[in-house]
Amino acid sequence: MTDSIRFLMCSPDKYDVDYVINPWMEGNIHKSSRDRALEQWQKLCYIIKEHAVVDLVEPQSGWPDMVFTANAGLVLGKNVVLSRFLHKERQGEEPYFNTWFEDKGYTVYELPKDLPFEGAGDALFDREGRWLWAGYGFRSELDSHPYLAKWLDIEVVSLRLMDERFYHLDTCFCPLTGGYLLYYPPAFDSYSNRLIEMRVPPEKRIAIEETDAVNFACNTVNIDQIVVMNKASDELKQRLEAVGMTVIETPLTEFLKAGGAAKCLTLRVTEPVRTEVHASIPVESRSIRLAGHLLDSGIISRAIDLIVETGGSFQVLNFDLGEQRQSTSTAELKVSAPDHQVMEEIMTQLIDLGAVAPPQEVCDTNLETVTQDGVAPDDFYVSTIYPTEVRVHCEWVKVQNQRMDATIVVTETDSGLVAKCKLLRDVKVGEQVVVGVEGIRTIRKPESHEQRNKKEFSFMGAGVSSERRVELVVEQIAWEMRQIRDQGGKVIVTAGPVVIHTGGSQ
Incomplete structure (x- = not known):
C-alpha cells in the first residue's frame, strides 16, 4: 500500500x-x-x-x-x-x-x-x-x-x-x-x-x-x-x-x-504539486451583439449552432425581444473558445451573420503591411458578399468593390480613408491589409423568416464556405486522413477551382 x-x-x-x-x-x-x-x-x-x-x-x-x-x-x-x-x-x-x-x-x-x-x-x-x-x-x-x-x-x-x-x-x-x-x-x-x-x-x-x-x-x-x-x-x-x-x-x-x-x-485527493508548473490557459472570451428579427429569421439559433459546432461555448448576457411582430430584437452573447485560432474562426462566421462587438468594446481593425506582391499577411480577413465596414481611426469606413474571397486594403487619400476589396494576387508591397476580426461589421437589412425563405442564394450558410479559417479546416482534414490511412483505408480528393487559382495544381 x-x-x-x-x-x-x-x-x-x-x-x-x-x-x-x-x-x-x-x-x-x-x-x-x-x-x-x-x-x-x-x-x-x-x-x-x-x-x-x-x-x-x-x-x-x-x-x-x-x-x-x-x-x-x-x-x-x-x-x-x-x-x-x-x-x-x-x-x-x-x-x-x-x-x-x-x-x-x-x-x-x-x-x-x-x-x-x-x-x-x-x-x-x-x-x-x-x-x-x-x-x-x-x-x-x-x-x-x-x-x-x-x-x-x-x-x-x-x-x-x-x-x-x-x-x-x-x-x-x-x-x-x-x-x-x-x-x-x-x-x-x-x-x-x-x-x-x-x-x-x-x-x-x-x-x-x-x-x-x-x-x-x-x-x-x-x-x-x-x-x-x-x-x-x-x-x-x-x-x-x-x-x-x-x-x-x-x-x-x-x-x-x-x-x-x-x-x-x-x-x-493527493495530487502532487509541481512548483515549476504555472497557470496557462488559452481560452478566449469575447462579447458580441446581434440585432434584427433574430427569432423569425433564425439568426440567433444559427449563431448559437455555429458557436457550438465550431468548438466554442456561449452565454446569453442580454436578450431584448421586440414587442411586436415587425419590431427588431437585440441580443448580447459572451462567446468562449478553447484558443485564439478557434475564436478567430467563430468570430469570422459571426461577423457574416451581422454580429458586432458591444459599443463599449468596439476597437479599430488591425492593419498589416504587404511585404511581397501577391502575398497577404498571415490571418488576413477574407471578405464576403455582404456589405462590410471596417473601423479605422475610430471611424467606420464602408468597403468598396464588395466581393467574396478578397482581402480588404485600406488607404489614406486626400479625401479621407478608403477601404476596398482586392484579390489576393493583386495586393502590392506597402499596402495596408485588414487582418484578424476586430473592428469589422457586415451590414444587413433586418429580414423575417418569410423573407429569408424567398431568397435563392444560400451559399454563405453552407458549412464549407471558403470563409472558414483555413488553418483549422486543414488540421481537421489532415487528422481525418491520417485516421483513414491508419485503418488501411484510401482517400479520394475531388478538388475545386481554388486548387488552380492558388497554383496548387503545380
Whole structure:
C-alpha cells in the first residue's frame, strides 16, 4: 500500500438509478440491485486499499449519485475546486462534499452558481503533473477552465466532447503513469484529437476500440503501474501489459447502469504539486451583439449552432425581444473558445451573420503591411458578399468593390480613408491589409423568416464556405486522413477551382 496516495469514496448504501441524466440511465430506472452494487463497490474498495489509502464520505438520502465521488471536485495539493453540477438531480451533493473538504483542511474554491463544472469527472491531471486535461461540451462549461488555471496555478488543455455516451472526460480518457494515455478518439472532435496528438507522442497513445469504450475501459483507476477497470478485451490487456501495466478487472455492471465505473467511483485527493508548473490557459472570451428579427429569421439559433459546432461555448448576457411582430430584437452573447485560432474562426462566421462587438468594446481593425506582391499577411480577413465596414481611426469606413474571397486594403487619400476589396494576387508591397476580426461589421437589412425563405442564394450558410479559417479546416482534414490511412483505408480528393487559382495544381 502507498500511504502517499489517497482516494475519496462513498458507500452505495443510498445508490439507485432514480432519474435519467445520461444515455446509460435510460431504461434502467430502479433496475440496479443495491446488494449487488454494494458487493461490487466493496471489491473495488478492497483492491484500491491494497495499493492506496481510502477515505470515506457519508452517503446522504435523496442523493443516489454521491457514490460517484469523482464529481465531488478537483483537488491539487490542498486546494480544491468544488463541483457545480449541471443537473438539479445532483446539485444537492455540493454542500456535503464542501463540508468534507473543509473539515479535512482543504482550501475550497467555488465557481459561480450558473457555471457548470463537474470536478475530476471532467478534469484529469497528466500523471507527470505537467498540465490539466479539461473536458467540455456536455456537463462542464468551457468558461470554467480559466478559473481552474488561476486557482490551481496549472496549464489547462481544453478538449471538446462529442459523443453523448461519453458525457464526462473520464469516461473516454485516462492519463496513465509514465506519460501514457488510454483514450477513445471518436469521443472528441478532430481539433481536440489534434491537441492530444501534439501533447502525447504516438508510442504513448493507447487508442481503444468502441467495444472497450462502452465497457468503460477508460474509466480506470491508475495507481503507479496498476490499472483497475470494469472490463478490458484481451487485446487491450496485452497492449497495457506491453507498456508495463498490471491490469486488474473487477465487474462494476451495476454502476454502468448509471453511466459510471471504477474512476467515477473514486476521487484522488493527493495530487502532487509541481512548483515549476504555472497557470496557462488559452481560452478566449469575447462579447458580441446581434440585432434584427433574430427569432423569425433564425439568426440567433444559427449563431448559437455555429458557436457550438465550431468548438466554442456561449452565454446569453442580454436578450431584448421586440414587442411586436415587425419590431427588431437585440441580443448580447459572451462567446468562449478553447484558443485564439478557434475564436478567430467563430468570430469570422459571426461577423457574416451581422454580429458586432458591444459599443463599449468596439476597437479599430488591425492593419498589416504587404511585404511581397501577391502575398497577404498571415490571418488576413477574407471578405464576403455582404456589405462590410471596417473601423479605422475610430471611424467606420464602408468597403468598396464588395466581393467574396478578397482581402480588404485600406488607404489614406486626400479625401479621407478608403477601404476596398482586392484579390489576393493583386495586393502590392506597402499596402495596408485588414487582418484578424476586430473592428469589422457586415451590414444587413433586418429580414423575417418569410423573407429569408424567398431568397435563392444560400451559399454563405453552407458549412464549407471558403470563409472558414483555413488553418483549422486543414488540421481537421489532415487528422481525418491520417485516421483513414491508419485503418488501411484510401482517400479520394475531388478538388475545386481554388486548387488552380492558388497554383496548387503545380
